[in-house]
Amino acid sequence: MKKKGSTRFIVLLIGLFYIIVNCCLLGSQKTLAYSNLSKDKEKVIYLTFDDGPSVLTDKVLDILDENNVKATFFLIGNQIKGQEAVVKRIYDEGHSMGLHTYTHTYKKIYSSRKAFIDEMLQTQDEINSLTGIKPTIIRFPFGSRKHLNGPFLEQLHSCNFKIYDWNAIMSDGVNFRTPTEQLYREATKTTITEHPIILLMHCDYMHKNTCKVLPRVIKFYKDNGYEFKIINDVTPENYFPIKK
Known part of the structure; x- marks a missing residue:
C-alpha cells in the first residue's frame, strides 16, 4: 500500500x-x-500639406521646426514664383516635397491624361531648378477618386510617379474659416483606425486657422506615441480604391 x-x-x-x-x-x-x-498596428502619421508654397507655408515650417517634426508638402507649380525661398527652406530643413499639378485648375488638369502628366512634370522642373531634386510623389487635386483607373495608373508608373491620397482630413480645404476646434476634432478623431495615418491639411495664404491648431495636433499625436514620417519615393503608395 x-x-x-x-x-x-x-x-x-x-x-x-x-x-x-x-x-x-x-x-x-x-x-x-x-x-x-x-x-x-505601428503608430505612424504623415503630416501632409497641399496648395503651397505661400507666405503661410513659412509659418507652418516654423511650427514644425519648434516641435522637431518633419512633414510632406505637395506643391502647386505656378505658386512657386515669389516663394522660391520657401521651397528651398522645405528642402533644406529635411521635409519632403511632392507634386500637386502646375495650375490646380480642375477642368484643365483633368481635360486629358497628357494634360495631367504635363502639369506634374512642369512642377517637377520648377522644384528641380531650385533644389536639384525631381520629386516623383504626386497627389491628385481633390483626390484620385473618379480620375484614376488601371491604364492611367500604369501610365503614371511609367513616368515613375507614385500616388498618395489620404485617410484623415481637415476641412480647411473646403472652408479656410473652419473654427480651430472643429479642425482639431477632425484631425484627431478616434474613428481614424487605418495605419499609417496620412493627414491632409493645407498651407495656402488663407489657412491661418490651420497654423493655429497645428501645434495642438502635433502634441496629440506625440502624447499618443505616434512617430512622424515623411512621404518619399520608397513609401508604399496609398490611393483610393480603383473601380473596375
Missing part, C-alpha cells in the same frame, strides 16, 4: 510539473501574439 501511495504522489508531481510548464508556454505565446499585434 505504501508503494502505491508513493507512486501516486510521483504521478501527481509529474502532472503538476507539466501543468506549470504548459502554463509558462501559453503565457509566452500570449506575449508573442501581443507583440505581433503591436507591430501590425
